[in-house]
Amino acid sequence: MQKILVANRGEIALRILRTIRKMGIRSVAVFSEADRNSPHVLYADEAVCLGPAPSNQSYLNGDKIISLAKQLGVDGIHPGYGFLSENAVFAQSVEDAGINFIGPSPAAMHIMGNKLAAKDCVKKYNIPMVPGINNAIEDIGLAKKTAGEIGYPILIKASAGGGGKGMRVVEKEEDFEEQMQRASSEASSAFGDGAVFIEKYVSAPRHIEIQILADKSGNTIHLFERECSIQRRHQKVVEESPSSVLTPELRKEMGAAAVMVAKSCNYFSTGTVEFLLDESLHFYFLEMNTRLQVEHPVTEMITGIDLVEEQIKIARGELLRFTQDDLTINGHSLELRVYAEDPLNNFLPSIGTLTKYIKPAGEGIRVDDGYEEGMTIPIYYDPMIAKLVTHGKNRAEAIQKMKEAISAYKIEGVATTLPFGSFVFNHPAFLSGKFDTHFVKKFYTAEKIKDQQQANANAAAIVAVRYWMELQKITRPVENKSTGWKRRQA
Template sequence: MKKILVANRGEIALRVMKTIKKMGIKTVAVYSEADRNSPHIKFADEAVCLGPAPSNESYLKMDKIIEVCKELGVDGVHPGYGFLSENAAFAELTEKNNITFIGPRSKAIEVMGSKLAAKETVKAYDIPMVPGIDEAIEDVNKATQIAREIGFPILIKASAGGGGKGMRVVNEEKDLEEQMKRAISEAKSAFGDGSVFIEKYVASPRHIEIQVLADTHGNIIHLVERECSIQRRHQKVVEEAPSVVLDESLREKMGNAAVKVARSCDYVGAGTVEFLLDENKNFYFLEMNTRLQVEHPVTELITGVDLVEQQIKIARGEVLEIQQEDIKINGHAMELRVYAEDPLNDFLPSVGNLETYQLPVGENIRVDNGFEEGMDVPIYYDPMLSKLITYGKNREEAIQLMIEAIADYKVEGVSTTLAFGKFVMENEHFKSGDFDTHFVKKYFTPEALSKKNQAEAKLAAKVALARYLQEKKLLKTPH
């Protein structure tokens, strides 16, 4: 491969290109009119505008991307995450045009893109599943019967879904019909597919995922776990590796299960197998993400493996150079997704101009960033500005460095999740490791954050006043 097009934008486009350049390969950036001043364009060797700001007129235009590849003599396409990364039709289209798709084959994307098809595929591999029904259901009477069998509370889930859409917790039988209608309607409008299924609701779960790498020669390894339980609206905000609750025995069991899931669909490339872990340390297969994950840097920092480099080598047909026994956990890594969102207003997107935008720098601080000072945050895309990652020899060190890095991250013009990140890092439940996916619901309120900010502002004012009085006193003292 001599030239790779990155079919994405922002921080992930830039992060992927850095590895491509490091490997001595030329890079091609694509962008929409809203992103014409983005750093990823300046960084690339070549850049092409795909069209207007809306993603369906730019980043999702498959034919246009293929056309650009042909015009510029591109050998491979890296899709990043989001947009076309889990689009089986796009993977197929690239292959048809003799362009390497840096990711799994279209069949694996298709199978794992449907939660029901994924459950069916891994069934033969003895993977633990949450009790429930693994077929689409629309009949309320049948749903009621199943719910009675597995016991309330239950979870209604969209088969084609993600990000919490088409998902409903039902605590009592009387609410089932209404919630089912809502879930089906939401799934139809979000994914064009109203299929839903029913599972037992795991009350206090942790969200644990395992990174896997698989080559075209049948070798599959896992790169241990990531803890992704700090979420808002079923989407992750803080991730870390390793998890504070896994011991070596459980890590090995979950790692082996993840490898089996990858094997079940003939997986190739980097992928992530997601599990729920209940309070009794039972784990259940949730789904497989057939792409690079947002939180991949924490795995890179504790294993020393560049996952994008591995993706490219696998796509070139190389044999995986890492064996399972080579994977060792070294230290601890923490990641905060820095979103242009207002934590004081239900995490709603906050658009505007980045009047001030200064990144923290220092040893063991990594920022995967996609913006510069003076840029506008567009309303058309996911509101992530960057990912702030810290590394320490242990968890306490990674947390402390994250608090310091957040303090050094200066943003004015939009609200961000930085203050929320600080709230998490300083929370006793988080620090002790005693938390689950309900952390935000249990411990976070806008009032708590406001109070904390006010208390810190008062303290800063007192310190400033004390310093001022001290300096005044020194000036008056005769020398």
């Protein structure tokens, strides 16, 4: 590949472009009118405007992206994550245009993009799955009977869903039909597919995902796990690797299961197999994400492997250059997603201009971002500003570096999730490793952050007063009795 187009924006576009440049490949950035002056646009060798700000007129306009790629002599298209990254129709159109899609095959994307199809694909490999109905609900009476057999609470989920949309927890039978209709309606609105299914609701799960890597010759390995249990509205905010609860034996077992999931659909490229882990450390297959994950940096930090570079090499037909036995976990890594959201107001988006933007730096600190001071957070897209990542020789060191990095990260003009991150990394449940996906529900309130901010303000005021008093001692007038003159000490 001599030239790659990155069909994305913001921090992930810039992150991919850096690897492309490192590999000596020319790059093309695309952008909407709202992103005309974004760093990823300025970094690329070439940049082309797709159209107006709304996604459906820019970053989701697959036909225009392919047309531009052909005009510019592009060999490969990297979709990043979000937008068109898991669109099998787009991937097929890219391949039909004679351009490499830097990701899995359209067939694998189609299978794993539908939760029911994915469950059906992997079930013959005896991979553990949550008890339930693994096909779309057509007979409500049968569904209610099954729900009674597996026991409430149960979870109604959209077949084509993600990000918590089309998902409802049902505590008792009399609520079943109403919640099913709501889930189906939401799924239809969000994904154009109202199919839903049910499964047992795991009451206190941990969200563990396994990073896999596979070439086009069937060589498949896993790059260990990521713990993604700190979430708000079913969406991840904090990730880490390795998990604090996996034993070496369980890690090996889950890794092997993830590899089998990938092999079940002849998968190649990077991918992530997601599992639920219950209180007894039993794991259940959840889904597979057929793209680069937002949280991929923590895996890169503990393995030393550039996952984007591997994606590109696989796309051009190269074999994996290492085996499972070559891989080891080096230290510990954490990631905080820094969103333009207000944790004091139910994490609602906070749109505005970055009047101050100073990033932390230092050994073991990584910031993947796509903004600079003076830029405005657009209302049209995901409000992520950056991913703040730290790495240490152990979990305690990685946490300490994260605390220091959060303190050094200065963002003004919009509310961010930095205070929430500080809350998490100082909380006893997180520090002990004894937490699950209900961390926010169990422990977090906006008042706790307000109390902490007030305590920090009080402490800062006390320090300022003490400093002023010490300064007064140094600079107070000293009377010279012999002359009557007064002088100040140096």
